[in-house]
Amino acid sequence: MVLLTASRLAGALLSLVLLCSCKEPIDDVITKPPTPPVTAAPANWAARADSAQNALRQGFFTAGQYYAKNNAGDAGFNYWWQAHGLDVLMDGYKRTSSSDYLTQAQQLQVGAKAKNGNTYLNEFYDDMEWQALACLRAFQLTGDPTYKATAKLLWEDIKTGWNEQQGGGIAWKKTQRDYKNTPANAPAAILAARLYLLDKNPDDLAWAEKIYQWQKAKLVDPATGLVWDGINRTGDGQIDKNWRFTYCQGVYIGAGHALYQATKKPEYLADATRTASFVLGDADMAPGGILKNENAGDGGLFKGILVRYLALLATEPDVAAGTRTNYINFLKFNGESAWKRGARRPPGLFNTNWTSQPQGAVESSTQMSGVMLLEVLADLQARKLL
Template sequence: MKIPPIAALLLALTMAGCVKKEISDPEKLSTATTTQGVVSAAAVQPVRSEALLAMQCYNNAFYNQYGTYGPSFKAYYYSDVTRTGRMDFWRQAEAIETLIDAYTINNDADLRNKIVYLYNGMRDAYGLLWTSNTFNDDVIWGALMCVRAFLITNDGGMKDMAKNNFDMVWNRAWDNNLGGGLWWTTANNTKNACVNAPAAICAMYLYQVTGDVNYRNKAKMITDWMVSRLYTSATGEVKGAINAAGTITEGSRSYTQGTFIGACSMLHNAYPSANFKAMGQKAMDYTKNNMCNAQGLLPDEYDCDDCQGFKAIFARWACRFVKDHNLQSTYAAWLNYNAAEAWTYRNTNGLMWGQWWRRTPDSYLNSFETTSGVAMMNGVWLF
């Protein structure tokens, strides 16, 4: 579907404030479902212009441009709708990744500018090398954001920031305890999927932008280790963490399923005989059939603030997996259904929280929980 001119869309934003459509609207998206984990073909893709609108509504609520950065500008996302402070480090990086997702689909100049300004805000707030952050996963999320931003802007500073911070984590977090893997924090207590899977993705991107095969090799080392310690071959479940004694301490989450899928997807072409595509598909099936409700709706994951935006990360890599491996007939209806549900239950300001089965409140919302719907709505336009 053709995107309407940007001027018209911005006018709609101004006049309507991203107002939720009435149920009787003819563009109301289908929520028809059948059995567990299987969504009917009637579940259609959201309107593409609304995917851009969803990102703009998010920016209206949370984006703050706060000064100059050399010849450019700097910005950050507020932590919530009260605009009392900035998002914390890793959630800020994931909100920028959501913006990158939206730019990838919409090629909108304003979104591209905001990627640059938000990146400048990260540099301004945290510097170039994040050694003081004891959470290795935080650093990896930031590095992944930087290398993806580099692919859009060709800004060498972004590539250097991604490379230097990935290298720092590798040097302090990889060892042969438990046969390999990256420690979650500098305390070296557990090795978690939330650092290893995104690190494998980041390493593959670094291989692409530097040509250094050592990054590709590290991506495979990380993923092979995850397969040996955290991946359940019989089901496709990706466990969340293993402690130094070799005991699994966390179960599956949507974002670790998603990043494992993303790592498998990126490694497949480099190692076509290593079964990565099949493992990624097994992880997709586990998420669809074992983590969703009877209608195929992804879990809320509202047990802590850090969990509330996990579905954004799943959407990012699951949708790309479908595109890269032409699996639309298997997964498109399911993912489209989730995007449709998120948008159906948006609030007056066009924001979508992570509970896609009831209306998003107009009162308090944080800026991490509201990334999930935006990422899913834009993600389904990859395929």
């Protein structure tokens, strides 16, 4: 028999306890909390819009108080680009309430009128329509009656473009009255509908519906909602079905939406959403989900025009929630690409292709489209829709 001293007995008992305890699950080990995943801060679209607006002002606005053709010394003047220049100034003013935008807008109206022969009237009906639309919006945002007077002056002249060649429609220009196209008709329908919403003059609504019905019957593919460009451009009565521009889709979406707001007739909203859905799903219009490159010159403005009217449709309360989400996601996807891959920063200059940076001179038309894109995203973010 082995006799254990008290100390040996205590040691044996301690060993037994330790041996047993090592077989129990360990539930009291102190561990470091898991590191939370890193999440990127949400994009500040208002700050991005500020950068793009500043680049437009500093690089393109001339001492003559109009937007020059490019930021590399070409001071060429294009009347309808100035109208979109006024519209993006109104975007900035609406977002910030800064009087700087109002001052520049007033300067632009003086400079554009002077460069256009000291008149707002023009050879091209579509150019006048853009000026009228921008002025009407400026009136609604500022209350300045001179803007409304200019819009009304232009509207009276625009209506003289209607004739029965090609079954109706407003001519593209005053010296080619037998050529009718989407750029001269869909914006006119938007203008007439907005004038009706403002003044409730039934004649304006009648004009809006007459122009729209001609547009839909002649220049919209009934199978898809694709909007064609024009008819009888070369005098052969043919439709330019191969001219597939984002511009044409945008203004038709805008016309349908404006007439829906004026009448609440569901067919107008259905037309607008159908064409919008076509754009989102068409590999030519939006390859890889990014609106296509339509080059510089007038084409530089085309995507911005579509973006403006698609965004308005996205904020229409009667658009289905899922459809609205699709539009907003599409706009955001384009905005992220344009800002991260298609812009040179600083100072926030855009390329005609929203998937690559500009390498040389940038034209003001192209820059305006980029500004429009960022401004609509800033507006959607302010509405808490992003």
